[in-house]
Amino acid sequence: MFNKCMAVGIKVTDFAKAFNFYTKILRLTVKTEDRKNKFAELSVGDLTIALLTEETLDEMCGKKAFQSNSMSNHLFAIEVDDVEQTYNHLKETVEFIKKPGTTPWGQKVAYFKDIESYIWEISEPFEE
Numbered sequence: 001m002f003n004k005c006m007a008v009g010i011k012v013t014d015f016a017k018a019f020n021f022y023t024k025i026l027r028l029t030v031k032t033e034d035r036k037n038k039f040a041e042l043s044v045g046d047l048t049i050a051l052l053t054e055e056t057l058d059e060m061c062g063k064k065a066f067q068s069n070s071m072s073n074h075l076f077a078i079e080v081d082d083v084e085q086t087y088n089h090l091k092e093t094v095e096f097i098k099k100p101g102t103t104p105w106g107q108k109v110a111y112f113k114d115i116e117s118y119i120w121e122i123s124e125p126f127e128e
Contacts, residue, residue: 007048015053021115025093077121083108086122
């Protein structure tokens with residue numbers, strides 16, 4: 001029925017500010033950039049994250065389909081080589097909600113909120 005996930009779209013309030021944050025601070029790779037239509041696709045490995053403004057969403061499927069919520073209900077789990085190094089690089093720029101630590105099952109992780117209040121987990125490679 002489903003063949004593959006093409007992208008995960010996230011609603012952003014200020015396209016230019018969000019584009020700058022995700023490409024300059026988080027260093028995501030630009031796959032597609034359309035500043036005129038305020039749309040971009042960014043890559044993290046095989047994952048594509050689409051930045052969507054309210055105007056873009058309205059054109060796509062009607063803005064009522066994506067009503068804002070004061071609490072984020074999205075989490076991006078991203079593997080990094082070194083959680084401490086990534087934490088040290090980002091800690092002055094993003095709001096960490098949990099500093100680097102080890103889970104009860106032995107995985108090294110940290111969590112932060114981005115400029116749109118989406119939660120990101122960074123973790124080192126882990127095998128049980």
